[in-house]
Structure formats: C-alpha cells, structure tokens
Amino acid sequence: MQNSDCGFIRNQYTEFKDNTLTPETKAEVDTHLAECHACQKVFTELDQALSTMHSMETVQASPNFTTTLLSKISDSEPAGVWQRLYNSSYTKVAGYAIAAGMVVAIGLNFIIDPVSGVSGGNNSNFTIEQQVDTNNQENLVGASDSALMAGNDSLNLNSKTINSGSSTLQLVNGGN
C-alpha cells in the first residue's frame, strides 16, 4: 500500500533516524509506519544499507605510503637540502642568535660612557675627542705638529678623527 503520505514520510527518514523531528511529526511517522508496509520496507532496507555502510571493510594504505610520499616531496623540492636547511628551525634559531649578538655588540658600543674611561676596541674617536677637549690650544697645535713630523698618514688619521667635533676642528685648522 502506498498512499499520498508515503512521499512525505520517506522524506523524513534521515531526521527520523537523527531524532531531530518534532514530536508531532515523529508521531505521524510512527503511525504511518505501523500501517504502511511499503514504507516499512523502505525504512528497513535503508537501515540495513546504512548498517552495512558503517561497518564496511576499510582499505589501508600500503606500508611504504609515507616513505614514498616523503621521497616524492623531497625529489620535487627545487632547492633540496639547502632549502630544507634554510627552512629548518635550527638554522633560523642560529640566525636569530647571531643577529641578536650583533645588535648587543653594537648597542654596547654606544652605551659605554667614554668619559668614564671605559673604552672598547672601536672607541678611538671618543678617546681622541677627550684629548682634544682636555688639552689646550697649544697642545693641540703641538699634537698636529708632531703628527706632521710623523708623516702624512698620521696627519690624515688625526685630522679625520678630529673632524667628528666641528668646533675643535676649526681650532686645530686655525692653529695650523
């Protein structure tokens, strides 16, 4: 027997199984199924099919699936090992560490107070400026004279160094 309700009832199958029908519709489906053998058959066959599908035998990947995949990826990588090294977290950490070290080294150069007498390997400018500040004019002229006597290279070095303080530079040049 299939009456006009059968289409409607069969469309409720999924929600009926999911228990998401309203109580009224669920009651309607129950009543219909109790009377309609055609719909009963459809619901039963669907239950069986779903049960088979849920317990269907599964297929498995071959044992060397992952190895094959990784070698496929490795072969297709354009830069190979170097790209991997570049991408690896260890390389990045090492890079960050070196960069941080350089920043600290440069920062220390600026932080160290030259007047306190603490000087690093690159503090020659500050040392010489200090000499310029503390010595009087004659001493400076004398220093330049002795530099002249020591040769052009020394003079150039001194002039260059003193150039970092413009007022002092005028004084030295005037002295010469």
Add this chain to the structure above:
Amino acid sequence: MNDLKDKTDEQLIAAFQQDDENAFVLLVERYRDRLINFVYRFLNDMTDAEDLVQETFVKVYRKKHSYREIAKFSTWIYTIAGNLARSELRKRKRRKTYTMSSLGYEDTEFTPVDTGKDTEGIVFNSYAGEEIMKAIDQLPEPFKTITILRDIQELSYEDISTILDIPMGTVKSRVNRARLKLQETLSYLRE
C-alpha cells in the same frame, strides 16, 4: 615527536607551518587511511586512490600556509582530496567518451553488463558491501559524494556543508534524497 602525538590536527598544521616536518608526518599518518577509503569509493581502484591521496598530501605540503584556522583541518584536507577525486572522475569520463567514440561498430565488443542480479548466496534482507558499492557507483554525482561523506566516512553535516560549500539544510535534504535513491537502486539490482 612524542609531544606532537597529543596535539590536535589544527595544532599540528600550525607546527608544520612553523616548518616542523615531524608534524606533517603525523598528519599523514592520521589521515592516509581515511582519505584512501574516501577516494577509493570514488575511483574503485586502489592504486589510483593511493596516488591521488599522495597528491593530496603533496598539495598540503606545498600549500601549508593557505590553511587558516577558521576551518577544521579535516574539512580542508577532505576538500582537497574531494576536488582531486572529482577532477580525476571527469578526466576518466572524457577518456571513456573519446575511446567509445573512436571505436568503429565492428571494433566494439559486446560486454554483458553485470547488474548484480545474481543474488544467489546473498542473504536476503541484508546487503553485501560490494552490492552497496555498486549501487553507490550508479548514483548521480551530487548524491554519490554526499553518500560517501555522510554514510561511509560518517562526517558531520557541518563538515559536509563546508567541504561541498552548500548550506546545511541542503546537505540534510540531499542526504535523504541520496539514501532514497540508493534504496531504489538496491531494490532494482535485486529484482
């Protein structure tokens, strides 16, 4: 690697996006069988299914940064595999059409179509997996995909909605229509 095993899929892909390749290997181990089962139902060929799943993982590897945590990882990877499977099916269909049209009348061989009507040995009222697979294979495309996703892979309506990019209401109604079509096909195969 042991620490990674407790992580969710989303945490693993995030780790892989930070270049942790061990996380990628774990994702492969978690998904290879699930995806092969999914794709195998489309292609009915184990070698092709395995190749296609490998292609899926290669895509995940190369496009790892295109994953955004707005979707579940499973949804993302099923979408990739599903798209590749559908594209492979389309290619097969074209090849089949070409092969058939390139054959002359004399060249064609008569191959009896196996309708599965020989039900001897099959217990009535219970379906064998092979019989169901045959029925699924005969479903029109949108119903076939939705049946595989919902009734074999047992994905949630929400995930299917994202994978197929259709509203949840449409997913539910298609699931029901697909089931009714499947039941019709099974009845037909048994007649």
